[in-house]
Structure formats: C-alpha cells, structure tokens
Amino acid sequence: MNRTTLSLIAGATALAAVTGFAALSAPDTPGAESTAKAAAQLPVERTSLLCPAPSMSDIAETSYTSFTPVTKGTGSGGKAELRAAAQESADGSGAGGDKGKDDGQSGERKTGKSMPTSKEPGKPVTGDSSGAESPALVGTADGRFAPGWTVQQTTEVAAGTGRGLQGVNCTAPDTSFWFAGASTAADRTDYVHLTNPDDSAAVVDIELYGKDGALQSTVGEGITVQPHSSEPVLLSTLTDEEQTNLTVHVNVRSGRVGAAVQALDDKLGGDWLAASTDPSGSLVLPGIPKDATSVRLVAFTPGDADADLKLRLASPSGLITPAGNETVHVKGGMTTAVDLGDVTRGEAGSLVLTPTDRSVPVVAALRVVRGKGDKQETAFIPATRPVGTRATSADNSAKGSTLSLTAPDRAATVEVTASAGSEGGTPVSKTYTIKAGTTQDIEPPVPGGLKGRYALTVEPKSGGPVYGARTLTATEGGVPGFTVQTLPDDRGTVAVPEADEDLSVLQK
DSSP, rough: OEEEEOOOOHHHHHHHHHHHHOOOOOOTTTTOOOOOOOOEEEEEEEEEEOOOOSOTTTOOOEEEEEEEOOOOTOOOEEEEEEEEEOOOTTTSSSOOGGGOBOOSSSBBBOOOOOOOEEOOOOOOTTEEEEEETTEEEEEEETTTTOOOOOOEEEEEEEEEOOOOOEEEEOOBBBOOOOEEEEEOOOOOOEEEEEOOOOSSSSEEEEEEETTEEEEOOTTTTSEETTEEEEEEEEEEGSOOOOOSSSEEEEEEEEEEEEEEEEEEEEETTEEEOOOOOOOSEEEEEEETTOOSSSEEEEEEEEESSOOEEEEEEETTEEEEOOOTTEEEEEOOOEEEEEEESTTTTOOOOOEEEEEEESOOEEEEEEEEEEETTTTTEEEEEEEEOOOOEEEEEEEEEEESSSEEEESSSOOEEEEEEOOOOOTEEEOEEEEEEETTEEEEOOOOOOOOOOESSSEEEEEEEEEEEEEEEEEEEEEEEEEEEEEEEEEEOOOOEEEEOOSSSSEEEEEE
C-alpha cells in the first residue's frame, strides 16, 4: 500500500523555507467550518539575501557584516554563507576575459575577497572587499541561522562621483520593487542593480515615471538576468529624457530578483536607494538626521486617482505640521517632488504621511543632504514597514551609529539589544519608551568590552507600532559622510496554522 500524507503544517513550513515568510488561511466557504486553529509563529527554516555589486570605483573600500539573532525554537544545525554572483557589465554585455571564469561552482567567480560566513547566531562576522571588481553576492541561510538573518554592505569612496559613505541592507528576492527618488539628470549617475539567485533566468521590466507620467522606453522591457548573476542597468540608457526626480518600478515577469538603486551625484556624493514599502495610503519615513540641511520628498501613486496627503513631522516633542507644506498633492501616475528644506531644524524627526480624505496607495522616499558648499553628502530614506516583532541592524561600531525610533500613533516601549562584537564583547540590553507622535534619537547601547563590529536588535514590548532607522556617519576630508538604513521587521518567524483534524490521504 502506498501512503501519501498531506499535512497543512508541512505545506506551510515548506513554503516558509522557500520564501522566508508565509501565512496560510482556510478558504472562506459559506457554511463550511474552518479546520484551522490560530496560527502559531514559528522560526523560518531557510532564507535568501542578495547584495548588489558595491561600487565601480577603483578606490572603493567595502565591508560586510552578517548577523543572525538568537531565536527560540530553532534546532542546532544550519549555516549562513555568501557567494559571489557572476557579474554582468554596466551595459549588459557581460564580464569579459578572465573575469567571467567559473571556479567550479555554479555562478561563482574567483574574487580573492573576504566574504563572511556566520559561525554562530548572536555573534556578527565581517568581511571586506576593495576596488571596482567586487562582485554582487548571493546568500543563503538555513536552520538556526535563517530567522532574522541580516547582512549590511557599507562602502567608503574617497573621491569622484558618489564619493562618501554608501550603505545598503542586502535584500530578499521578490517580484516587484518601487523606488521613488531616482534620477536621470545630467549630474546624476543612477543604476538599478538586478541580482538573480535562482537556477533559471529571470525576465524583468523596468518602468520609469517622471513629473508628467510614464517615460516611453522599449529598452527597459524584457531584460534577462542570467541564473546566479547580477546586472547593473544605467537608467539614462533607458530614456532620452532628463528627469530630476523619477520613480522606478522593477516588475519581474518570470523568476525572482533582488533590486536596489545606486544613486551617484557629481557634487552631492551618493548612496543606495532601497525600495519603498508596498504602495499604501499612509506612510512613515523614519530617521531624518537632525543636522540635515536639505530634505526632498519624492512621492508617486501607481493608480489613476490622485492622492492628497497630510504631511507631518514627528519631532521629539510631538507631531508638527511644517509651515508651507501642510499637504502634498500627488497626481495619479506622475512623480511629485517637494523640497522641505531643513525641516528638522536641529532636532530628530520622521515624516508621517496620511490621507486627507480617501486613501490612495502611494510610494515615497526622502533625499537627505548633510553639509554645505562643496562638502555635502546625500543619503535616502524610503517609506518602510513597522519594526513588527523584531528588527535587526547588522553593522555598528562604538562610535558613529544613531538609532532613530518613532511611534506615530501611540506610545510604545521597546527593548534594544547590542550583540556580542565580531571580535569580542558581552551583549547588553536597554529599554526605551517612545511617546506618542514623537521621534527619539538614541545613542545605541554598546557591548561590554566591544571588539570589532556589533549588531542591534529592536523588539517592541508594548504600545503602538514603532518605526525605526539606523544612521552611520564617517567624516573624511571635511565631508560629513552618512548612510541611513530603515528597520522593518526582520521576518524571523512565519505564521503556521494548526489543523483540528488529520488531513492525511491514503492511496492504494
């Protein structure tokens, strides 16, 4: 007798292992009784992260920090590792000569670089890379290393276009990404980096939307990204129009990719522009540095309906409305930009966007500038999801890190834990209370006896939703280099419902 056992739990767990996050519910059938109990939150079993090629500058210096928080309910096995992806050239022609030679592993090149491989949860590991040949990375983690696995890529470029500090959290593969704040202006060089982690090719469309709507381009349609490879696409090659403020939509026809925009300015430095959270009627953009000299909001609604948004700043003392920028009108299908100047006025701040009337889905990001004259530097803050159960920031040092937390609706209490250091140190935790409608900048706790880099986890304990961002600063040659990474939920657990009855099926 052949027996085939169908388990709802096993099916959900398998889905979690592939995607890193899943939620399953019973069909809504009138008159039928649900067989599912309340979903249990279980640790994910497998996850993937993709890191874009860090720089095309010969003088770039890049560090990687990999970290998995300790999560209850995991087994004792597993691993987390990063491997080099095959690299395409910026014009999509592929890496030539010896650069493309394989070292016997699918999609992997000999790089001579140090890529971190995690050895135990709760302790970061670091690696480094230098120069223009540093590859994109494809990472996988399973077992006890999968829940909340986070990798930060930080690059210092001393001179040239995009000079300054550039940072990005390596992202999970997906099929749709929205980037508000890109540009094809003459003083900008923006690339969208596409990385394919799978065994089959991915086919991608890149759509561009300017101030008057969609930009016509056939070059951005049907871009093929080969298996286990990465391809940077220069946005200015997709259109003849120069647009200061663009919204980019990466839409994957088949397969999955990781996507990030590298925005490089001739005079204002540069940074990575991470994807905005999915289109939503209300958005939070946390962690505007208090010494920002210029802040620009770029917003886009993908539908035909216009969006009217109330604009408020969550300051240390509460929600305030910036004078002259009480609301913003976003036309359907068109990118809107609003210059907010030095909106924080020397205090911590987060931007809160809510509909004035009906809710229309919107994506948004901030371009933030610090410094003055020829010593200015740029970073980006996309709209983000709340911290949720737990958020993780992988790359921190004893100095130069600021954690920004905001509770736009209700007061909240959060626990912030500093991990052990990559080369030594004792974890330490501290609890903070964030008042309703405020943003609080905190100097994060530092592990006792810290050696090397360390990670932070943020866990809400009570109250309303919390949004967060972490800012890294490093001044070089008088230029105030900085980069900001938002802190959405690290998706360390998956909702798995339990069944009331055995769903086993017997086949003879």
